[in-house]
Amino acid sequence: MHVCGLDFGTSNTAAALPDGTVLPIAPETREQRLFRSVLFFPEDERTVYAGAPAIARYLEDNAGRFIQSVKSFLHSRSFRATQVHGRTWTIEDLVAILLRRVREAMAAHLGSAPEAVVLGRPAVFTEDAEADALAEQRLRKAAELAGFTRIQFLIEPIAAALAYEAQLSRDELVLVADFGAGTTDLTLMRLGPSRRGQPDRRPDVVGSTGVRIGGDRFDAEIMRHKLLPRFGAGTTYRVRGLSDKRLKVPQHVMAKLLSWHEMSFIREKSTQELMEMMLESSDQPETAEALYDLVMENLGYRLFRAIEAVKVRLSQEPEATLDFEEARITLHERITRAEFESFSQPLLTELDQCTQGLLDRCAGVGEIDAVFLTGGSSQIPAVRQLYVQRFGEDRVRTADAFTSVAEGLGRASAALSG
Structure with a gap:
């Protein structure tokens, strides 16, 4: 078998x-x-x-x-x-x-x-x-x-x-941080030759926790801070039948644009009618066209691949440009690593608090020998630096x-x- x-x-x-x-x-x-x-x-x-x-x-x-x-x-x-x-x-x-x-x-x-x-x-x-x-x-x-x-x-x-x-x-006593696309998991565990090969490793786990922060949320911050205005955030449109009534684009529509797998859920009749009104009367017509094409032509996947690619480049370079041209959407957005780290600060703070919470619950177990970072977001310099500042460069390891x-x-x- x-x-x-x-x-x-x-x-x-x-x-x-x-x-x-x-x-x-x-x-x-x-x-x-x-x-x-x-x-x-x-x-x-x-x-x-x-x-x-x-x-x-x-x-x-x-x-x-x-x-x-x-x-x-x-x-x-x-x-x-x-x-x-x-x-x-x-x-x-x-x-x-x-x-x-x-x-x-x-x-x-x-x-x-x-x-x-x-x-x-x-x-x-x-x-x-x-x-x-x-x-x-x-x-x-x-x-x-x-x-x-x-x-x-x-x-x-x-x-x-x-x-x-x-x-x-x-x-060693090791803090393992696994950064996935949807969640980050943290485990403090005793590892080494004396324990290797044991069929049940649960007794070696000192503590474990997790938080719903992953690569997708870092992508969402780029979308939120750099791109949403290009798709109508903050713009207004006229309601049919009410010639003097102008409304801002609803926040719930913009919120759906922050994650690819949510974006497809706004292709419903009521949202289509809203986007058609925006096409007719938006105070920034080019953003209404971009939103309509993004949603109705299923371009969300392509856009988020471009966002992810920029995030990866920012792990190696001080700045990068997001280039995306599809239908009536034309984006050439320069993003610096400093901007990205500023956008990501609430996520970094939440990660730090989650880490501190685990350490507090496991107080008294001894000094941590190593911190092992894995998963895509472990390559983001600000994420690594969070653990370097807390534990020291010599104790932070990756694979x-x-x-x-x-x-x-x-x-x-x-x-x-x-």
């Missing part, structure tokens, strides 16, 4: 073997170890595309339903199912498609699909205990639908800790930002094969 570890992420999914090898499950992409956690249901086909093929098909012809960040809805009681071309898909169904495609990709390397899996989950899906349990229950059901018969869960920061532990030659959790889940899966 084949076993594996599987890191189902908001943006990407990765899978690893018991020896920690992360498998190339997306051979058609540049980063073959990362399977994009997206789905596309074309308007005129029965086929459901997943991963990079979903993106390619969507960019080729965006008529259809593109679904991204489904993991972020697992805890939501209000999101039970969605209608796509007359068929009802539960959230478990949607996740199962992604897990099944990853499982099939693993079969190409193993000879047959793995039956047992250690599946990662955030330390905290949500602070609501019932909703948190619902999210894990849904994820388990999706894994069963995908064909897994033995399923265990491991919180993602512990998995990242196991990946870090593989290189240790002495025991592969995108596959450390999968590697650790793979190592944990070794116990399933016994």
Whole structure:
């Protein structure tokens, strides 16, 4: 029986073997170890595309339903199912498609699909205990639908800790910070040669917590502060039938533009009517045209890819320009790293408070030997600097930002094969 570890992420999914090898499950992409956690249901086909093929098909012809960040809805009681071309898909169904495609990709390397899996989950899906349990229950059901018969869960920061532990030659008390697209998880854990290989690592965990801050929220701050005015924030329009009545563009519409997976939900009749009134009477017509095309032509995914690319460049350079030209949208926005860090300060403060809260709860356990940062947002200089200032440069460590959790889940899966 084949076993594996599987890191189902908001943006990407990765899978690893018991020896920690992360498998190339997306051979058609540049980063073959990362399977994009997206789905596309074309308007005129029965086929459901997943991963990079979903993106390619969507960019080729965006008529259809593109679904991204489904993991972020697992805890939501209000999101039970969605209608796509007359068929009802539960959230478990949607996740199962992604897990099944990853499982099939693993079969190409193993000879047959793995039956047992250690599946990662955030330390905290949500602070609501019932909703948190619902999210894990849904994820388990999706894994069963995908064909897994033995399923265990491991919180993602512990998995990242196991990946870090593989290189240790002495025991350490380690703070692990795993920055995902939707959440950040923190775990304080005892690691090292004397503990490596133990089947149950829960006694080594000193404390764990999480906060709903991830890469998506850093992207949203760029959208909020630099781009929303280009899509009508602060502008006014005239209400039909009331020639002298002008209203500001509603905040709830602008709020939906802050995340790609929410943007598609404003393509409803009432919002279309609002955008048509804006086209007729906005005091800044070019912003009304940009908003209309962004929403009605499904350009949100492309725009947020451009935002993400600028965020990545700002991790290496002092400034970058966001260039985006689609339909009637023309953006050439210069953004400095200092601006980005200013936009992000509320998120950094929240991360710092979450870290301090964990340290307060674990007071008296001894000095922390190392801080291990993993996940995409660990590459943001201001995020790293937050931990350098608190713990010192010599104690802050990093590894592969995108596959450390999968590697650790793979190592944990070794116990399933016994």
